[in-house]
Amino acid sequence: MSTRRLRVILEGGCTYDIRIGHGLLANLALQVREVSQATRAVVITDSEVGPLYLNDVKAGLQLAGFEVFDLSLPAGEESKSVVVAAELWDALALLGIGRDGVIIALGGGVVGDIAGFVAATYMRGIDFIQVPTTLLAMVDSSIGGKNGINLAGGKNLVGTFRQPSYVAADLVTLATLPDSxxxxxxxxxxxxxxxxxxDFTQWLLDNTDSLLAHSEDTVQQAIVRSLSFKxxxxxxxEQEKGLRECLNYGHTFAHALEAVAGYGxxxxGRAVAEGMRFAARLAVEAIGVSEQFVKLQDDLLDGLGLMPIREAYSADKLFEKMFSDKKVRDSKLRFVLATKPGEWQAVVVDPDLIKIYLILWEQARI
Structure with missing residues (x-):
């Protein structure tokens, strides 16, 4: 399998490479040298990923001449917090890390989010490398520069935009992933x-069996197609003032569900899939989307093994959490609604209609 390379080119002039393939961890230090003038590297990882890959990454960096440190977090969404961010800031300061430092996020989306946030805010910004080790992080959070931490009021309510200098998606790390x-x-x-x-939708429908079998070629193609689009x-x-809102499809419901259920x-992913189902059904009433589209999307999600969630959660609590969403403007909740593959709208939806559909969703699970 050959390594695939994509380049992100932002309107402001910032550019960085994404590589997707095998052996990228072994060559990570060389790539870091190419994109950063740093002499000191801090690898931020978690309690699950660290034991698998940290020693090899550190050894490679040391051979390349970096002074290397590592900081490990408890695995899980709870680490995306103000408390953990402050602990990391303090740790960096105690290590004497200055602008001669680079932070390397080795892990999934939680590690990438908190490490990116810390890199963006410590000393008003130091270099940052993403090394995603989960499929979710590879296709989504590792690129684009959005990072953040959670508050009691909702998910990702505090954050920045800070683009990485380089992204290395080594497919070897997927071998250790659980089904979830x-x-x-x-x-x-x-x-x-x-x-x-x-085209992408049909390709995915045609390749669900291959993806479920974790075919490396198909998985790489899926990652490349997803990242090319993003x-x-x-x-x-870059800063979600228009087009980028489309990436929030399914996320308004998803973030509310995650908060109400309790993070983790x-x-x-399950929350996003449920959010897509909810948005499609809401769109039938809100903007006249066809039932045919609802069925097509259901078939796609079902084919990927993403069946509807059966647990019931309070419609009132979900409604309340939705209004903490970043897409609320002037106390009006805007939903990203797909009308068919390749077409979407960000629309203000009548709160009473949202509440009706949330009640229907809850009742279907009681």
Missing amino acids: EWDNGFAEIAKSAIIEGK AYVVAHD KVSH
Whole structure:
């Protein structure tokens, strides 16, 4: 399998490479040398990923002449917090890390989000490398520069835009993923396909069996297609002032569900898939989307093993959490709604209609 390379080119002039393939961890230090003038490297990882890959990454960096440190977090969404961010800032300061430092995020989306946030805010910004080790992080959070931490009021309510200098997606790391993490990635790939267009959607429908079998060639193609689409979106709207809103498809419901269930109780991918189902049904009433599209999307999600969630959660609590969403403007909740593959709208939806559909969703699970 050959390594695939994509380049993100932002309107402001910032550019960086993404590589997807095998052996990228072994060559990571050389790539870091190419994109950063740093002499000191801090690898931020978690308690699950660290034991698998940290020693090899550190050894490679040391051979390349970096002074290397590592900081490990408890695995899980709870690490995306103000408390953990402050601990990391303090740790960097105690290590004497200055602008001669580079932070390397080795892990999934949580590690990438908190490490990116810390890199963006420590000393007003130091270099940052993404090394995603989950399918979800590879196809979504590792590129685009959005990072953040959670508050009691909602997910990702504090954050910045800070683009990485380089992204290395080594497919070897996928071999250790549990099924639940594959589901997370499949959900974001499905979201990307629906928003990108009919060709990607049809390709995904045609290749669900191969993806479920974890065929390396098919998985690499899915990652490349998802990242190519996201790179195009980010290049034209880095700070989510218009086009980039499309990437939030399924996320308004998903973020509310994650918060109400308790972070970590419902995985992000499962929540996004449920959010896509909810948005499609809401769109039938809100903007006249066809039932045919609802069925097509259901078939896609079902085919990927992303079946509807059966647990019931309070419609009132979900409604309340939705109004903490970043897409609320002037106390009006805007939903990203797909009309068919490749077409979408960001629309203000009548709160009473949202509440009706949330009640229907809850009642169907009681």
